[in-house]
Amino acid sequence: xxxxxxxxxxxxxxxxxxxxxxxxxxxxxxxxxxxxxxxxxxxxxxxxxxxxxxxxxxxxxxxxxxxxxxxxxxxxxxxxxxxxxxxxxxxxxxxxxxxxxxxxxxxxxxxxxxxxxxxxxxxxxxxxxxxxxxxxxxxxxxxxxxxxxxxxxxxxxxxxxxxxxxxxxxxxxxxxxxxxxxxxxxxxxxxxxxxxxxxxxxxxxxxxxxxxxxxxxxxxxxxxxxxxxxxxxxxxxxxxxxxxxxxxxxxxxxxxxxxxxxxxxxxxxxxxxxxxxxxxxxxxxxxxxxxxxxxxxxxxxxxxxxxxxxxxxxxxxxxxxxxxxxxxxxxxxxxxxxxxxxxxxxxxxx
Amino acid sequence: xxxxxxxxxxxxxxxxxxxxxxxxxxxxxxxxxxxxxxxxxxxxxxxxxxxxxxxxxxxxxxxxxxxxxxxxxxxxxxxxxxxxxxxxxxxxxxxxxxxxxxxxxxxxxxxxxxxxxxxxxxxxxxxxxxxxxxxxxxxxxxxxxxxxxxxxxxxxxxxxxxxxxxxxxxxxxxxxxxxxxxxxxxxxxxxxxxxxxxxxxxxxxxxxxxxxxxxxxxxxxxxxxxxxxxxxxxxxxxxxxxxxxxxxxxxxxxxxxxxxxxxxxxxxxxxxxxxxxxxxxxxxxxxxxx
Numbered sequence: 281x282x283x284x285x286x287x288x289x290x291x292x293x294x295x296x297x298x299x300x301x302x303x304x305x306x307x308x309x310x311x312x313x314x315x316x317x318x319x320x321x322x323x324x325x326x327x328x329x330x331x332x333x334x335x336x337x338x339x340x341x342x343x344x345x346x347x348x349x350x351x352x353x354x355x356x357x358x359x360x361x362x363x364x365x366x367x368x369x370x371x372x373x374x375x376x377x378x379x380x381x382x383x384x385x386x387x388x389x390x391x392x393x394x395x396x397x398x399x400x401x402x403x404x405x406x407x408x409x410x411x412x413x414x415x416x417x418x419x420x421x422x423x424x425x426x427x428x429x430x431x432x433x434x435x436x437x438x439x440x441x442x443x444x445x446x447x448x449x450x451x452x453x454x455x456x457x458x459x460x461x462x463x464x465x466x467x468x469x470x471x472x473x474x475x476x477x478x479x480x481x482x483x484x485x486x487x488x489x490x491x492x493x494x495x496x497x498x499x500x501x502x503x504x505x506x507x508x509x510x511x512x513x514x515x516x517x518x519x520x521x522x523x524x525x526x527x528x529x530x531x532x533x534x535x536x537x538x539x540x541x542x543x544x545x546x547x548x549x550x551x552x553x554x555x556x557x558x559x560x561x562x563x564x565x566x567x568x569x570x571x572x573x574x575x576x577x578x579x580x581x582x583x584x585x586x587x588x589x590x591x592x593x594x595x596x597x598x599x600x601x602x603x604x605x606x607x608x609x610x611x612x613x614x615x616x617x618x619x620x621x622x623x624x625x626x627x628x629x630x
Numbered sequence: 631x632x633x634x635x636x637x638x639x640x641x642x643x644x645x646x647x648x649x650x651x652x653x654x655x656x657x658x659x660x661x662x663x664x665x666x667x668x669x670x671x672x673x674x675x676x677x678x679x680x681x682x683x684x685x686x687x688x689x690x691x692x693x694x695x696x697x698x699x700x701x702x703x704x705x706x707x708x709x710x711x712x713x714x715x716x717x718x719x720x721x722x723x724x725x726x727x728x729x730x731x732x733x734x735x736x737x738x739x740x741x742x743x744x745x746x747x748x749x750x751x752x753x754x755x756x757x758x759x760x761x762x763x764x765x766x767x768x769x770x771x772x773x774x775x776x777x778x779x780x781x782x783x784x785x786x787x788x789x790x791x792x793x794x795x796x797x798x799x800x801x802x803x804x805x806x807x808x809x810x811x812x813x814x815x816x817x818x819x820x821x822x823x824x825x826x827x828x829x830x831x832x833x834x835x836x837x838x839x840x841x842x843x844x845x846x847x848x849x850x851x852x853x854x855x856x857x858x859x860x861x862x863x864x865x866x867x868x869x870x871x872x873x874x875x876x877x878x879x880x881x882x883x884x885x886x887x888x889x890x891x892x893x894x895x896x897x898x899x900x901x902x903x904x905x906x907x908x909x910x911x912x913x914x915x916x917x918x919x920x
Contacts, residue, residue: 332723392906402665402726403856404905407898410853418891533849537730544727575738582734586713589727593720 297451306450312562313457314519319542319554321511327549329504330484335405337536338412339509343378343516344526348432350374356422371435375517382513390505413531428527435521464511545588547595632764637882643771645878646778650833652858652870654826660865661802661822667729670848671736676831677838702831703824710823741845748842774836857897
């Protein structure tokens with residue numbers, strides 16, 4: 281069962297466009313997928329190191345803007361009359377530059393703000409996102425400000441000798457997002473199941489104990505911030521090339537909140553949590569849209585968040601896992617096998 | 631120089647209302663350890679209450695202000711009893727999520743009830759401004775500053791001269807010891823949240839007529855209140871008051887001499903700089919409230 285289940289989900293994931301013909305549902309799946317990737321990156325920080333980044337959308341937005349500007353080209357005059365002209369590059373280059381730049385900003389924010397933690401870290405990250413939003417809004421020469429960056433070219437992949445493949449239709453984007461999502465999933469799962477991941481969990485559980493046994497706490501926190509920001513930047517790049525228009529509203533706090541809700545509902549600190557939470561909150565608007573105004577949808581979001589914290593404080597995935605584990609235990613099966621998968625036993629208490 | 635004086639006066643008016651926001655939040659943060667994301671919504675709630683009474687119902691403006699503060703306190707007490715009291719043993723992040731949820735619900739309820747169009751509140755003050763030498767200031771702003779200073783003074787008296795204030799300060803220092811001395815911690819938490827909410831609603835009620843009333847007006851107010859609290863140090867009322875005037879001055883000068891587009895970025899730059907060099911706030915004295 282343990283081996284069959286992932287293969288089953290993988291087959292569903294990879295064959296979905298073959299039997300799902302509804303383009304609208306496919307569109308929702310693509311945008312949801314992009315947000316799931318962002319939520320997974322947030323989960324690395326929130327779930328595994330216990331640091332709540334409430335400015336996570338900044339990395340997403342930086343990725344989107346960097347990728348869009350790389351492919352669109354720009355011509356700006358910096359302070360002192362120094363002029364920078366950039367000719368358009370292919371989207372795939374933009375994607376990787378977006379990852380690098382977002383990762384770098386994650387490094388800077390991590391280095392600056394992990395001197396302070398807890399509530400302070402939360403407020404520093406919010407401030408960072410707000411500053412990036414204001415820069416995107418006011419640096420009109422580079423970002424077009426509120427006029428938005430439009431006509432962002434579609435994603436292209438260049439194959440040596442075979443020419444370029446351009447992502448025009450939704451099926452192509454679906455596979456692109458699915459593959460990037462899988463890569464992000466594997467990177468995060470390799471990271472958290474390694475020595476580094478155990479160090480992160482140790483410092484989440486008890487920071488002073490972790491540092492007393494020689495774990496360089498700040499080093500691991502910064503590392504988590506870099507990886508997390510880079511993945512969010514990649515998701516932002518996919519978003520820019522799929523939607524093809526971005527404006528400063530991409531930095532709105534509400535998007536960070538959406539990611540946080542996805543992670544918390546699904547279950548922070550579990551690999552499948554953001555995926556489950558992301559699917560729920562990706563499709564919830566589709567279900568309630570026919571009979572609810574946007575404001576009512578948001579009220580539902582907010583109410584659901586409160587409800588989840590009250591009823592399922594650990595989130596859906598860890599709760600279900602705990603439930604299965606206790607069932608298996610009562611049947612006499614060794615409980616340890618169940619835990620060996622996604623979650624850490626330490627989470628059971630939280 | 632004349633322009634500078636004008637900026638100074640504007641900053642004083644803004645700083646007075648920011649101080650109300652900051653004091654409310656720092657009390658809640660200091661005593662209850664709650665990162666209160668609904669703070670800005672109570673600010674918006676205050677503004678909308680004044681709009682309801684003074685503009686929609688056509689009643690007296692000053693009556694509207696009083697109702698806004700009282701209703702803000704009641705709403706605050708309700709939030710504390712229904713959402714925060716059951717969560718008292720939960721960790722700070724969990725409570726923060728509850729507050730984020732409450733914030734989303736409150737903001738979108740405002741949007742649903744009042745619509746997205748900005749509302750203007752007409753006040754009984756004369757249109758002609760008060761002119762003193764090179765500086766001109768509208769009578770409304772004079773009133774806002776006076777009312778804000780009065781409320782700040784009221785908060786000081788409450789914290790330092792009353793029995794409730796003493797119990798609040800005791801709870802801040804050591805909740806367990808305070809409980810053993812007969813302080814009713816639950817009641818103190820409700821009172822703290824109600825007072826903080828009332829101050830936020832007062833700030834909104836006072837600034838609402840100066841600017842426009844919109845459903846999203848609370849977002850920036852929340853973030854600025856956080857900036858003020860960090861600037862002043864957690865739980866430090868004097869710090870929050872001074873921090874509020876510093877923030878207002880930096881914003882006003884930044885908008886005047888650098889770029890008005892980056893006005894709201896100034897507060898966040900302050901946060902980042904303060905946390906880099908003095909993470910405990912400019913007026914750190916963490917061991918007591920007051």
